[in-house]
Amino acid sequence: MPLLIQSADSLAAPDTAATIQQVAPEAPPTPLERVMLQQDKLYVVAAVVLIIWLGVLALLYRNDRRIARLERALDEGENG
Amino acid sequence: LTSDLRYRIVRNTVAVGLTGVLLAGFLVPFPRVDSILGQTARNLFFHVPMWFTLMAAMAVSAWHAFKYLRTKDLVRDLRSAEAARVGLAFGLFGITTGMVWARFTWYQGTGLWWNNDPKQLMAAVQLLIYAGYFVLRSTLDDPVRRARLSAAYNLFAAACVPFLLYVVPRQMASLHPGAEGSPAFSQVTHWTMRLVLYPSFLLFIGLFWVLYTQRVRLALLARRLNPEPEL
Numbered sequence: 380m381p382l383l384i385q386s387a388d389s390l391a392a393p394d395t396a397a398t399i400q401q402v403a404p405e406a407p408p409t410p411l412e413r414v415m416l417q418q419d420k421l422y423v424v425a426a427v428v429l430i431i432w433l434g435v436l437a438l439l440y441r442n443d444r445r446i447a448r449l450e451r452a453l454d455e456g457e458n459g
Numbered sequence: 460l461t462s463d464l465r466y467r468i469v470r471n472t473v474a475v476g477l478t479g480v481l482l483a484g485f486l487v488p489f490p491r492v493d494s495i496l497g498q499t500a501r502n503l504f505f506h507v508p509m510w511f512t513l514m515a516a517m518a519v520s521a522w523h524a525f526k527y528l529r530t531k532d533l534v535r536d537l538r539s540a541e542a543a544r545v546g547l548a549f550g551l552f553g554i555t556t557g558m559v560w561a562r563f564t565w566y567q568g569t570g571l572w573w574n575n576d577p578k579q580l581m582a583a584v585q586l587l588i589y590a591g592y593f594v595l596r597s598t599l600d601d602p603v604r605r606a607r608l609s610a611a612y613n614l615f616a617a618a619c620v621p622f623l624l625y626v627v628p629r630q631m632a633s634l635h636p637g638a639e640g641s642p643a644f645s646q647v648t649h650w651t652m653r654l655v656l657y658p659s660f661l662l663f664i665g666l667f668w669v670l671y672t673q674r675v676r677l678a679l680l681a682r683r684l685n686p687e688p689e690l
Contacts, residue, residue, distance in 0.1 A: 424502055
């Protein structure tokens with residue numbers, strides 16, 4: 380985290396990101412990185428879209444639960 | 460009935476439009492501006508609208524909180540809470556997508572999923588403030604008291620948004636455009652990208668509105684089935 384602040388102090392070029400990577404420790408890519416960096420990092424975009432899709436699905440399921448609760452309450456109202 | 464028609468128009472526009480944004484987001488050509496971004500520049504179409512949607516949602520939520528304090532109408536409280544709930548979901552999408560984006564670009568080789576970028580940190584604080592809103596709501600049983608206190612808290616939370624998401628992070632070094640040491644959005648964003656980005660903003664906000672309207676309809680139904688005692 381301090382690497383980000385340090386890098387900006389010595390920054391002349393408009394590309395902060397490039398400076399950060401110079402400062403970042405060089406490590407061999409992890410297996411996960413090897414997957415994600417394929418196709419010019421297109422997999423990262425796929426992951427981001429997938430997160431949003433899964434989130435929307437979660438909202439869908441929540442609504443479903445809520446509808447089921449209302450249906451049960453309606454049934455009870457009719458029978459009781 | 461006009462509101463029903465409006466809902467259907469927005470819903471169908473969002474369904475068709477977001478499908479287009481999804482396709483265009485993957486297919487639109489753009490010049491490379493940065494050696495680190497690569498294809499992840501496309502995340503602009505998906506990560507950034509999450510935050511604009513959060514801001515729109517929280518504006519809706521704050522508006523109804525304000526109207527609650529004026530009118531004492533509990534439907535306003537219900538709308539305020541549902542807008543904040545869906546808005547917070549978009550905030551969670553925003554912060555998770557940001558983590559994944561940074562992890563495989565600027566923080567590739569470091570193993571850092573959380574890098575304390577000022578904007579990331581402040582956004583997390585903002586989400587916690589809104590999480591506090593729901594904690595507050597869950598601790599209050601009396602609907603009128605809950606509505607009054609949470610409306611006041613909601614206005615405080617909304618007042619934090621411009622500072623935590625804009626003013627403060629822009630003062631510090633950050634990966635985000637417009638911050639110290641980062642190029643401005645207008646300098647790095649090609650017009651072909653804007654062609655996808657601007658509709659994406661509107662359509663994700665539309666998606667919020669559809670989800671929010673569904674939640675409100677459900678909550679209103681629940682109220683009719685099980686009316687809270689008027690105090």
